[in-house]
Amino acid sequence: MANYGMAFDYELCIDCHACEVACKEENGISLGxxxxxxxxxxxxxxxxDFWNIDKSSVSFIQMQCQNCVNPPCLEAxxxxxxxxDENAIVRIYKDxxxxxxxxxxxxxxxxxxxxxxxFFTDKCIFCADTRLAxxxxxxxxxITCPAKLRYFGDLNDEKSEIVQMLKKRNFFVxxxxxxxxxxxxxxxxxxxxxxxxxxxxxxxxxxxxEMKPKIKPLxxxxx
Amino acid sequence: MRVIEISRRKFLQGSVALSxxxxxxFSECLVTTKTSKNKxxxxxxxxxxxxxxxxxxxxxVEEGVITKLNPNPNFPKSKNMLCxxxxxxxxxxxxRDRLKYPLIRIGKRGEGKYKRVTWDEAYEYIKDxxxxxxxxxxxxxxxIVYCNGEGFNKDEYIKFFNGKxxxxxxxxxxxxxxxxxxxxxxxxxxxxxxxxxxxxxYMIISGANRYESIVTPDSLNMIHSNxxxxxxxxxxxxxxxxxxxxxxxxPGTDLxxxxxxxxxxxxxxxxxxxxxxxxxxxxxxxxxxxxxxKYTSKWAEKKTHIPSEKIERITREFxxxxxxxxxxxxxxxxxxxxxxxxxxxVLINALAGSINKKGGIIFGKHIKLNPEExxxxxxxxxxxxxxxxxxxxxxxxxxxxxxxxEKVLGKTSPYPVKAMFIRKHNLMQNMPDIKKTQKLxxxxxxxxxxxxxxxxxxxxxxxxxxxxxxxxxxxxVVSFNKLExxxxxxxxxxxxxxxxxxxQDILKGLGKKLSKPLxxxxxxxxxxxxxxxxxxxxxxxxKEGGYDLAELYKNxxxxxxxxxxISQFGKNVYDSLKNRGIWYPYIDERKExxxxxxxxxxxxxxxxxxxxxxxxNCYLEKLAKNGFDPIPTWRDEYDFKVPKNKFRLIxxxxxxxxxxxxxxxxxLKDFEEINKIWINNIVAEKLGIKENDxxxxxxxxxxxxxxxxxxxxxxxxxxxxxxGFGICSQDLVNACGHGASDxxxxxxxxxKIYGCSTMHETNxxxxxx
Numbered sequence: 001m002a003n004y005g006m007a008f009d010y011e012l013c014i015d016c017h018a019c020e021v022a023c024k025e026e027n028g029i030s031l032g033x034x035x036x037x038x039x040x041x042x043x044x045x046x047x048x049d050f051w052n053i054d055k056s057s058v059s060f061i062q063m064q065c066q067n068c069v070n071p072p073c074l075e076a077x078x079x080x081x082x083x084x085d086e087n088a089i090v091r092i093y094k095d096x097x098x099x100x101x102x103x104x105x106x107x108x109x110x111x112x113x114x115x116x117x118x119f120f121t122d123k124c125i126f127c128a129d130t131r132l133a134x135x136x137x138x139x140x141x142x143i144t145c146p147a148k149l150r151y152f153g154d155l156n157d158e159k160s161e162i163v164q165m166l167k168k169r170n171f172f173v174x175x176x177x178x179x180x181x182x183x184x185x186x187x188x189x190x191x192x193x194x195x196x197x198x199x200x201x202x203x204x205x206x207x208x209x210e211m212k213p214k215i216k217p218l219x220x221x222x223x
Numbered sequence: 224m225r226v227i228e229i230s231r232r233k234f235l236q237g238s239v240a241l242s243x244x245x246x247x248x249f250s251e252c253l254v255t256t257k258t259s260k261n262k263x264x265x266x267x268x269x270x271x272x273x274x275x276x277x278x279x280x281x282x283x284v285e286e287g288v289i290t291k292l293n294p295n296p297n298f299p300k301s302k303n304m305l306c307x308x309x310x311x312x313x314x315x316x317x318x319r320d321r322l323k324y325p326l327i328r329i330g331k332r333g334e335g336k337y338k339r340v341t342w343d344e345a346y347e348y349i350k351d352x353x354x355x356x357x358x359x360x361x362x363x364x365x366x367i368v369y370c371n372g373e374g375f376n377k378d379e380y381i382k383f384f385n386g387k388x389x390x391x392x393x394x395x396x397x398x399x400x401x402x403x404x405x406x407x408x409x410x411x412x413x414x415x416x417x418x419x420x421x422x423x424x425y426m427i428i429s430g431a432n433r434y435e436s437i438v439t440p441d442s443l444n445m446i447h448s449n450x451x452x453x454x455x456x457x458x459x460x461x462x463x464x465x466x467x468x469x470x471x472x473x474p475g476t477d478l479x480x481x482x483x484x485x486x487x488x489x490x491x492x493x494x495x496x497x498x499x500x501x502x503x504x505x506x507x508x509x510x511x512x513x514x515x516x517k518y519t520s521k522w523a524e525k526k527t528h529i530p531s532e533k534i535e536r537i538t539r540e541f542x543x544x545x546x547x548x549x550x551x552x553x554x555x556x557x558x559x560x561x562x563x564x565x566x567x568x569v570l571i572n573a574l575a576g577s578i579n580k581k582g583g584i585i586f587g588k589h590i591k592l593n594p595e596e597x598x599x600x601x602x603x604x605x606x607x608x609x610x611x612x613x614x615x616x617x618x619x620x621x622x623x624x625x626x627x628x629e630k631v632l633g634k635t636s637p638y639p640v641k642a643m644f645i646r647k648h649n650l651m652q653n654m655p656d657i658k659k660t661q662k663l664x665x666x667x668x669x670x671x672x673x674x675x676x677x678x679x680x681x682x683x684x685x686x687x688x689x690x691x692x693x694x695x696x697x698x699x700v701v702s703f704n705k706l707e708x709x710x711x712x713x714x715x716x717x718x719x720x721x722x723x724x725x726x727q728d729i730l731k732g733l734g735k736k737l738s739k740p741l742x743x744x745x746x747x748x749x750x751x752x753x754x755x756x757x758x759x760x761x762x763x764x765x766k767e768g769g770y771d772l773a774e775l776y777k778n779x780x781x782x783x784x785x786x787x788x789i790s791q792f793g794k795n796v797y798d799s800l801k802n803r804g805i806w807y808p809y810i811d812e813r814k815e816x817x818x819x820x821x822x823x824x825x826x827x828x829x830x831x832x833x834x835x836x837x838x839x840n841c842y843l844e845k846l847a848k849n850g851f852d853p854i855p856t857w858r859d860e861y862d863f864k865v866p867k868n869k870f871r872l873i874x875x876x877x878x879x880x881x882x883x884x885x886x887x888x889x890x891l892k893d894f895e896e897i898n899k900i901w902i903n904n905i906v907a908e909k910l911g912i913k914e915n916d917x918x919x920x921x922x923x924x925x926x927x928x929x930x931x932x933x934x935x936x937x938x939x940x941x942x943x944x945x946x947g948f949g950i951c952s953q954d955l956v957n958a959c960g961h962g963a964s965d966x967x968x969x970x971x972x973x974x975k976i977y978g979c980s981t982m983h984e985t986n987x988x989x990x991x992x
Binding site for chain 2 (some may be wrong): 012014015016017018020021024025026028029030031032033046047048049050051055058059095096129130131133134135138140141142144145147148150151160165210
């Protein structure tokens with residue numbers, strides 16, 4: 001019984017794709033860019049002509065299922081195939097999935113893809129049926145990352161490294177206005193200029209004290 | 224931050240079926256194997272071999288199949304990480320296109336027609352050819368050329384072909400890689416050194432693209448340190464994007480930047496006077512030379528296109544920093560001034576006192592491994608190498624490929640070269656002007672290629688010997704690094720697939736087959752051996768002379784490792800290497816800094832500074848004698864100039880590719896299926912070129928067709944595309960026909976101090992098709 005979440009020190013990402021390959025190899029994800037549980041999104045443009053180039057607004061953002069407290073995909077599924085497991089991870093009953101794709105349409109993060117070998121809409125589940133099922137406490141993407149920028153752990157455990165970090169550093173979430181309450185947190189970069197350039201104006205900056213009461217799992221269902 | 228919605232939505236537009244029956248075939252979809260829930264499976268420590276880094280990992284094996292590669296937290300070098308290529312290493316083992324059994328050519332060379340044979344038939348074929356060749360060449364063993372790219376077993380290979388078989392002609396990747404850097408460092412400070420990136424608070428990088436060409440531990444140290452990073456590059460790479468300051472620069476002019484830094488440091492006395500007094504030799508010569516040439520920042524601006532005030536400021540910042548480091552790079556040779564450029568960087572570090580010191584170029588301490596003794600025969604008729612004739616220094620180990628090729632093609636070598644043994648070295652793709660390489664190979668009477676995949680070079684072979692991958696064999700123990708030294712052992716994860724063998728097993732079989740027949744050739748021509756036989760008899764002369772070529776492989780690699788490691792370091796070290804893959808003295812005291820990132824050596828145990836008598840050589844007499852600059856000097860011919868309507872072609876790589884070695888890796892193909900040519904966006908617009916347009920690129924030697932990528936990340940007079948594409952071998956199904964090969968059109972030019980190919984000296988024209 002945990003309440004898993006992830007936090008990213010996105011400032012450190014070098015867009016090397018190690019996380020993406022590790023995820024595919026660990027979880028048996030099909031080849032092809034359209035099949036992926038996570039990806040790195042290049043954000044911001046390189047501006048100016050070559051000799052006066054300005055690359056300061058470019059950042060590399062870790063994208064995957066946000067494991068929302070209010071998952072729109074769960075609400076949208078006509079077949080009630082989507083549930084929240086005992087570790088507060090949004091999961092799917094593969095055999096209940098009829099590929100109606102309402103979940104994909106509902107997701108503001110574009111997190112799901114069609115697993116066309118097992119015929120369901122798959123997404124990141126924090127390696128729940130591989131590593132976590134074996135009792136390991138890391139995800140494939142986290143452990144392979146050269147920058148070690150992915151913090152993963154139990155948000156209910158005050159001693160976990162992720163909570164310790166979230167207490168130390170302020171962060172933001174993606175698409176807060178959607179009301180999804182994501183459990184993926186992006187740390188404010190240490191480099192102030194980088195932070196200013198890469199975080200959209202008006203983005204709410206959170207402290208752990210503000211976030212903690214929001215992330216209690218609501219739709220917990222026993223498997 | 225915007226979250227751009229691009230990818231899957233488009234699939235929603237059409238029917239589900241469209242996505243389900245997409246272009247991938249069913250078998251391609253299933254190349255990844257999901258790991259099971261089973262806790263109790265074999266986890267074997269291994270060392271990666273997808274690139275030169277040799278990062279440490281644990282392979283998860285389920286029912287005899289490798290299902291996952293995970294990073295090994297014990298290794299100070301790779302610090303608990305695996306890059307995308309390391310993760311995709313599984314796909315090399317299970318690549319459907321692997322060489323599965325020995326083959327002998329039945330069609331024309333290059334045609335790709337082979338018949339399957341047994342190992343013995345392959346050895347027999349090689350033996351017959353070699354006997355004939357050595358008979359013709361009167362036992363001049365150097366008529367057999369052998370080459371090997373980077374890797375652990377290179378020394379095993381040299382021991383066999385040089386030590387045992389007696390050929391002087393070994394060639395490796397150094398002359399198409401970084402020999403100028405190694406040479407410049409050794410000649411200037413007496414050691415190749417190691418760069419302490421982690422300890423540096425201010426680092427300048429010229430061109431080395433450390434985030435798209437990951438080097439451990441350097442790239443990791445850059446990510447995890449708070450140093451100021453300044454990057455010079457003619458292309459805005461990911462390393463440039465991540466830098467604190469990016470300086471766009473003309474290709475091949477970094478030397479001018481360095482000379483100006485030296486000038487400013489000397490003129491303003493910014494250098495470490497105490498250090499200079501103690502260690503510099505011929506400092507006055509350096510000072511007079513640089514000051515009299517007036518390498519001011521204004522001068523350098525004209526050469527490099529870097530504003531003079533930036534050069535001034537960065538020089539001052541660098542020399543004022545506590546632990547400044549001018550990163551020497553690890554990269555192929557670019558221009559004819561490359562040796563001088565690398566040497567200037569070493570001198571800058573020395574002027575800042577950043578030698579044998581934290582954050583600088585350290586000498587450190589290696590863990591020495593005792594050599595295994597072998598009895599090497601003496602071949603009186605074996606002649607010396609010729610590929611360093613006309614080269615000032617050159618590497619006596621790996622020689623000079625371009626000079627070798629030129630001499631053999633031009634028939635100016637002192638004796639003919641008739642046989643070639645090629646291992647882990649894709650000659651048909653790895654050096655400029657591929658047509659010349661093809662001609663060279665066509666001249667051979669015998670070509671034997673040992674490899675894992677049917678690359679372009681394999682298809683030129685008479686005999687193909689399938690080698691196993693790094694996950695299917697144990698290799699000899701290796702000593703790593705000098706700041707935080709450690710030992711690493713590549714353990715065998717699974718048994719070799721198909722009929723493939725380790726290099727030791729291949730050489731053992733070959734040695735057994737060749738020993739006696741080749742001994743007979745020596746007995747026929749070698750007067751010293753004849754005397755010996757007369758005196759001691761044939762059997763004793765054979766045995767005591769070391770003519771048993773398979774002698775080194777009497778014991779298996781695991782047996783040799785066990786004996787070597789236990790006798791030198793004891794059983795604990797051996798057990799650590801078998802169970803953890805790694806050993807270093809503080810392995811049990813490893814401390815977690817945060818989030819699975821560790822401190823390995825305690826700070827006070829690292830070899831930042833060691834006792835060493837050395838000098839910083841400002842003036843190299845030998846260069847002067849040979850008509851080269853004894854002190855780095857700018858020459859007019861180094862000026863960056865491109866004729867009108869032409870572009871300078873520069874090359875590099877993607878983070879997901881190791882030269883051509885990963886070209887067929889189906890997982891990595893997901894990221895960069897083809898290479899594209901970077902063309903300046905403004906130039907592209909003028910020429911009416913849009914992304915993915917087909918572009919014909921023509922140089923003086925050949926032409927290629929490649930898709931366009933217009934971008935503001937490259938200068939108007941330059942084009943760039945990545946190495947590792949444009950594979951011709953149709954037997955590499957995933958690679959063949961994807962993108963273009965840079966070496967098809969790069970001209971064969973090389974510098975004469977180390978005999979290294981200069982990769983950035985070719986001008987091309989481009990045309991939209």
